[in-house]
Amino acid sequence: xxxxxxxxxxxxxxxxxxxxxxxxxxxxxxxxxxxxxxxxxxxxxxxxxxxxxxxxxxxxxxxxxxxxxxxxxxxxxxxxxxxxxxxxxxxxxxxxxxxxxxxxxxxxxxxxxxxxxxxxxxxxxxxxxxxxxxxxxxxxxxxxxxxxxxxxxxxxxxxxxxxxxxxxxxxxxxxxxxxxxxxxxxxxxxxxxxxxxxxxxxxxxxxxxxxxxxxxxxxxxxxxxxxxxxxxxxxxxxxxxxxxx
Amino acid sequence: xxxxxxxxxxxxxxxxxxxxxxxxxxxxxxxxxxxxxxxxxxxxxxxxxxxxxxxxxxxxxxxxxxxxxxxxxxxxxxxxxxxxxxxxxxxxxxxxxxxxxxxxxxxxxxxxxxxxxxxxxxxxxxxxxxxxxxxxxxxxxxxxxxxxxxxxxxxxxxxxxxxxxxxxxxxxxxxxxxxxxxxxxxxxxxxxxxxxxxxxxxxxxxxxxxxxxxxxxxxxxxxxxxxxxxxxxxxxxxxxxxxxxxxxxxxxxxxxxxxxxxxxxxxxxxxxxxxxxxxxxxxxxxxxxxx
Numbered sequence: 457x458x459x460x461x462x463x464x465x466x467x468x469x470x471x472x473x474x475x476x477x478x479x480x481x482x483x484x485x486x487x488x489x490x491x492x493x494x495x496x497x498x499x500x501x502x503x504x505x506x507x508x509x510x511x512x513x514x515x516x517x518x519x520x521x522x523x524x525x526x527x528x529x530x531x532x533x534x535x536x537x538x539x540x541x542x543x544x545x546x547x548x549x550x551x552x553x554x555x556x557x558x559x560x561x562x563x564x565x566x567x568x569x570x571x572x573x574x575x576x577x578x579x580x581x582x583x584x585x586x587x588x589x590x591x592x593x594x595x596x597x598x599x600x601x602x603x604x605x606x607x608x609x610x611x612x613x614x615x616x617x618x619x620x621x622x623x624x625x626x627x628x629x630x631x632x633x634x635x636x637x638x639x640x641x642x643x644x645x646x647x648x649x650x651x652x653x654x655x656x657x658x659x660x661x662x663x664x665x666x667x668x669x670x671x672x673x674x675x676x677x678x679x680x681x682x683x684x685x686x687x688x689x690x691x692x693x694x695x696x697x698x699x700x701x
Numbered sequence: 702x703x704x705x706x707x708x709x710x711x712x713x714x715x716x717x718x719x720x721x722x723x724x725x726x727x728x729x730x731x732x733x734x735x736x737x738x739x740x741x742x743x744x745x746x747x748x749x750x751x752x753x754x755x756x757x758x759x760x761x762x763x764x765x766x767x768x769x770x771x772x773x774x775x776x777x778x779x780x781x782x783x784x785x786x787x788x789x790x791x792x793x794x795x796x797x798x799x800x801x802x803x804x805x806x807x808x809x810x811x812x813x814x815x816x817x818x819x820x821x822x823x824x825x826x827x828x829x830x831x832x833x834x835x836x837x838x839x840x841x842x843x844x845x846x847x848x849x850x851x852x853x854x855x856x857x858x859x860x861x862x863x864x865x866x867x868x869x870x871x872x873x874x875x876x877x878x879x880x881x882x883x884x885x886x887x888x889x890x891x892x893x894x895x896x897x898x899x900x901x902x903x904x905x906x907x908x909x910x911x912x913x914x915x916x917x918x919x920x921x922x923x924x925x926x927x928x929x930x931x932x933x934x935x936x937x938x939x940x941x942x943x944x945x946x947x948x949x950x951x952x953x954x955x956x957x958x959x960x961x962x963x964x965x966x967x968x969x970x971x972x973x974x975x976x977x978x979x980x981x982x983x984x985x986x987x988x989x990x991x992x
Contacts, residue, residue: 459807462806466792466795469794469799470792470794470795473795473830474794533789533791534786534788534789535790535791535792537789538786538789538790540756541754541755541779541784542779542804542807542808543776543777543779543807543809544807545776697756
């Protein structure tokens with residue numbers, strides 16, 4: 457427990473010292489919000505889509521993207537292998553790393569929701585319980601998928617290609633930037649199978665429509681299935697060192 | 702034996718796919734000694750050490766480290782062992798001192814951070830971020846991280862690769878100091894002078910097998926011969942002998958009688974290098990002869 461807390465504090469310190477990480481976690485969602493907020497200024501319906509959409513992107517970037525990048529780097533550099541040789545239990549290490557990711561998610565959601573309310577006049581979240589539940593499920597889901605993806609990435613140089621190949625298409629079709637009702641049917645079908653759309657649905661319900669968890673049972677189910685797949689791949693495939701050759 | 706042995710390895714084997722990296726290694730390391738695994742790249746040294754460190758599974762054989770099977774990864778074992786891995790990074794955004802403070806916190810009874818910094822010769826670099834360190838300083842940080850937990854057994858996998866001569870000597874002093882403190886050190890190296898200078902006993906490893914084992918002095922005495930060379934007129938004479946006294950007497954007597962001089966006369970004592978080259982050349986298998 458003490459060790460997990462130490463690792464958490466270390467992760468926080470390192471996070472703020474790494475400009476790339478800080479940019480991706482805080483500037484990108486805020487830039488997106490500013491950009492689309494300006495485009496959709498005054499159009500209530502669009503703003504109601506964009507704010508929960510960017511909240512969903514924030515969850516994904518702070519967990520999926522950050523972990524896929526960081527673990528690839530730490531594995532390639534041998535830091536994970538070095539930690540493996542110390543008495544620190546693996547659980548304490550992952551607890552520290554996970555707590556740091558959760559901290560980033562919470563900070564970003566606070567910024568996005570506050571900015572959405574203050575600048576664009578989107579209402580305060582209508583159902584805080586649903587917001588907390590979908591955030592928690594989203595964190596576990598995308599964190600485990602990020603860890604799982606890091607196993608497939610051969611080295612740091614190719615990490616952006618792998619991450620963006622997954623992230624960008626999912627982002628485009630998930631109804632983050634537009635109401636997905638306007639998208640072609642086949643794109644909607646694909647988005648329906650992927651987790652981000654369902655996270656955005658759940659967050660949208662909680663933030664904009666004041667809908668509870670029970671109104672988005674399907675979203676929770678799909679996220680739960682992806683979480684199960686992610687955890688299975690993340691744990692069974694976990695490697696403390698880079699592949700040879 | 703086990704009461705005084707820090708490490709016991711019996712018939713250890715490990716293969717990567719079809720490649721047998723370690724083929725039946727047997728050796729033991731006594732408490733308080735510096736033991737050197739000496740061999741060329743690809744001999745299986747690192748694989749062996751990483752199995753002992755609990756970082757790799759073995760295929761066969763028995764291994765005991767401080768009485769533990771490292772594969773069980775007991776927390777107590779890891780807190781009593783310090784590891785310098787080959788080419789292994791640290792968190793780039795932390796300073797040397799911050800890194801050591803974090804690592805110290807992982808051990809039940811760590812050495813003081815400042816003391817460790819001084820021991821590893823990192824005083825000037827203590828407040829620099831790891832990413833800005835030179836290669837030699839990185840390696841000293843590796844050493845410092847292995848020592849900060851105040852371990853009783855230290856694994857050093859090629860600890861001075863990339864060091865300049867001065868840094869190398871300094872690292873040797875650290876190893877000698879550790880020995881003076883009663884610590885056990887398992888060292889791998891492909892530098893023969895390093896093994897000769899530091900190790901109480903060495904095992905020469907090639908292709909996953911031990912070719913010879915013993916104190917460097919005994920290996921030298923047992924396997925290699927004095928080399929006497931001189932020039933007689935146009936002819937360069939090189940002779941090997943177990944007893945240079947007789948050979949020199951005969952050569953000088955003959956030269957004096959003929960009124961000649963033995964130009965460029967040298968008598969070289971065998972070194973670990975001769976033993977090593979002799980053994981590794983003998984052990985070379987036909988398919989490897991090209992190298």
